[in-house]
Amino acid sequence: MSQPEIDAVVFDVLGTLVDEPAGIRAGIRELDPSLDDSRVEDLLSLWQQHIDREQRRVLDGARPYLTSDLLDLEAARLVADAVGVDDPIAVAALALSGRRLPPWPDTVAGLARLAERFPLMALSNAGRTALLGLNAHAGLRWHQALSAEDARTYKPDPAVYQLAVTVSGRPPERLLMVAAHAWDLRGAQNLGLRTAYVARPVGDPPTSSDRFDLYADDLADLADRLDRG
16 A cells, blocks of 8 residues: 555554553552452453443433543442442542553654654543643653544544644645554544554454555554655
């Protein structure tokens, strides 16, 4: 597939640039240090399933929009209830673990390298306040950080990708959406954005029917491919 001609790069954040499960695991262990690894994974799954389900309900119109902060607080309460913790301060601290996510080893240097050639935008399902916190914690630097909160919905709703198109002032085919989640890239494709899949251990891999513009092992590989293009 030929290299896309692009004017700006748009990045998913959760899972693509930061290790979201690692941050939530750490929060669960702080909530109850006695938990073994298996129980931590069960509680992580409980958290993730709640977030995924409730975002889908928002997308389906079954629930009014609410920010990722509120969804994280709901998930934290579910996890705390499951281990018998009823301390509101501990629950609030667990909810904030969604902002304390470590970057992947290649993220910071990869963004810096790409920023030398392109305007970079974050486009995240995280709410504005959460996005500010996780960007600061992980050391992510942007020319523009966009939250789905501004569209009052969640990806893959086209209204979220339209934020990047509107802010960039460029046609969608001149933007490259980068994500570790095939579902996210499909959503971007539906609005006409170019797409690049970056492999991550926690992502949603492409299927045999997916056709993205670029496939990369990490951000260094992505930068190499764009340099060659």
